[in-house]
Amino acid sequence: AEAARFAPTLKLHTLTGIDREAVVNSLGHRDILVTSYTLLQQEVELLETIRWQTIVLDEAQAIKNAATKRSKAAMRLNARFRLITTGTPIENHLGELWNLFTFINPGLLGTYKQFNARYGIPIEKHHDRAARLQLKKLIRPFMLRRIKSQVLDELPPRTEITLRVEMKDDEMAFYEAIRQQAIENIEGSAQKTGRHLQILAEIMRLRRACCNPKLIDEKTKISSTKLRVFSEVVEELLGGRHKALVFSQFTGHLALIREYLDNEGIHYKYLDGTTPARERQRQVEAFQAGEGDLFLISLKAGGLGLNLTAADYVIHMDPWWNPAVEDQAADRAHRIGQKRPVTVYRLVTANTIEEKIVRLHQEKRDLANSLLEGSDVSARISASELLELIRSS
Numbered sequence: 001a002e003a004a005r006f007a008p009t010l011k012l013h014t015l016t017g018i019d020r021e022a023v024v025n026s027l028g029h030r031d032i033l034v035t036s037y038t039l040l041q042q043e044v045e046l047l048e049t050i051r052w053q054t055i056v057l058d059e060a061q062a063i064k065n066a067a068t069k070r071s072k073a074a075m076r077l078n079a080r081f082r083l084i085t086t087g088t089p090i091e092n093h094l095g096e097l098w099n100l101f102t103f104i105n106p107g108l109l110g111t112y113k114q115f116n117a118r119y120g121i122p123i124e125k126h127h128d129r130a131a132r133l134q135l136k137k138l139i140r141p142f143m144l145r146r147i148k149s150q151v152l153d154e155l156p157p158r159t160e161i162t163l164r165v166e167m168k169d170d171e172m173a174f175y176e177a178i179r180q181q182a183i184e185n186i187e188g189s190a191q192k193t194g195r196h197l198q199i200l201a202e203i204m205r206l207r208r209a210c211c212n213p214k215l216i217d218e219k220t221k222i223s224s225t226k227l228r229v230f231s232e233v234v235e236e237l238l239g240g241r242h243k244a245l246v247f248s249q250f251t252g253h254l255a256l257i258r259e260y261l262d263n264e265g266i267h268y269k270y271l272d273g274t275t276p277a278r279e280r281q282r283q284v285e286a287f288q289a290g291e292g293d294l295f296l297i298s299l300k301a302g303g304l305g306l307n308l309t310a311a312d313y314v315i316h317m318d319p320w321w322n323p324a325v326e327d328q329a330a331d332r333a334h335r336i337g338q339k340r341p342v343t344v345y346r347l348v349t350a351n352t353i354e355e356k357i358v359r360l361h362q363e364k365r366d367l368a369n370s371l372l373e374g375s376d377v378s379a380r381i382s383a384s385e386l387l388e389l390i391r392s393s
């Protein structure tokens with residue numbers, strides 16, 4: 001529909017599951033081929049044989065990691081002109097920016113080792129203002145930045161509210177026991193390699209405990225305060241005839257929420273990473289048409305590429321490390337076509353690892369702006385810093 005509207009003289013083709021080689025070989029002048037990153041990865045040997053006039057990568061943060069097969073496949077494509085679009089050019093660290101520029105302008109930022117020595121380490125670890133300004137000057141001619149408030153004046157306002165969830169005594173005691181055990185596991189381990197991953201695994205366990213004790217022990221009788229707060233929010237929203245998107249990064253957490261909604265007779269739609277593409281589209285279209293009061297979505301599976309403007313509320317059940325991922329998810333509702341104000345709720349469990357993660361959010365947001373707005377920040381988190389999150393939470 002968009003191609004017909006903005007480029008009616010071009011012919012659109014899609015690379016799907018049938019006769020892919022025939023589709024590619026039949027392409028001529030003024031033809032556009034649309035495909036997915038998954039199929040790019042699978043069919044790169046076919047696609048790299050073509051000398052494309054233009055290649056456009058949408059949601060280009062998908063190739064941010066140079067070590068992935070997806071990124072390596074994208075780098076093998078041949079084109080006279082390359083363009084990328086992304087709302088999050090830097091999600092975690094400057095190495096991601098280096099890889100995006102390696103795709104659109106190879107060599108501009110040197111090798112990764114050179115880039116890290118000149119800019120990555122000085123900016124992220126030493127807050128070197130001169131290095132930041134030098135990098136900003138180097139990349140500015142190749143970037144066009146537009147924030148939503150500049151180009152979408154007609155969008156209704158968006159309000160973000162953090163709901164602080166106070167655990168009950170038995171739930172906090174359960175969490176504290178897991179936290180103490182985590183410290184003992186880490187400090188008692190003689191294994192030096194893989195320490196970073198071990199700490200992350202313990203943090204993951206703590207984050208699950210913040211959501212619902214049943215994610216740690218299915219047989220526990222301890223109830224989830226977060227689920228109770230969620231139920232109160234949902235009751236209020238449905239009373240006001242609102243619709244909401246509900247995001248969690250844990251499908252197990254979504255399963256417990258589904259169980260509650262089924263018991264209450266509340267209608268909802270659902271998708272996660274295992275939902276087939278056609279079923280995913282059916283769920284979206286049904287929700288947009290008015291079916292279901294809530295849409296439960298796995299954060300990483302549904303944070304991009306969906307238009308869900310039927311909802312005017314967004315509920316994040318658990319904070320993700322990177323606020324850019326949460327922001328992208330909330331933008332499923334707060335986008336062109338939305339006529340009502342949008343409210344984003346974040347449920348954060350008090351005095352736990354979740355509060356620590358939320359405090360890191362501002363640093364992550366600032367990193368994305370550090371080359372555009374002028375602030376300096378460190379984004380990489382060392383093993384000792386991760387361990388401190390457990391000790392002090």
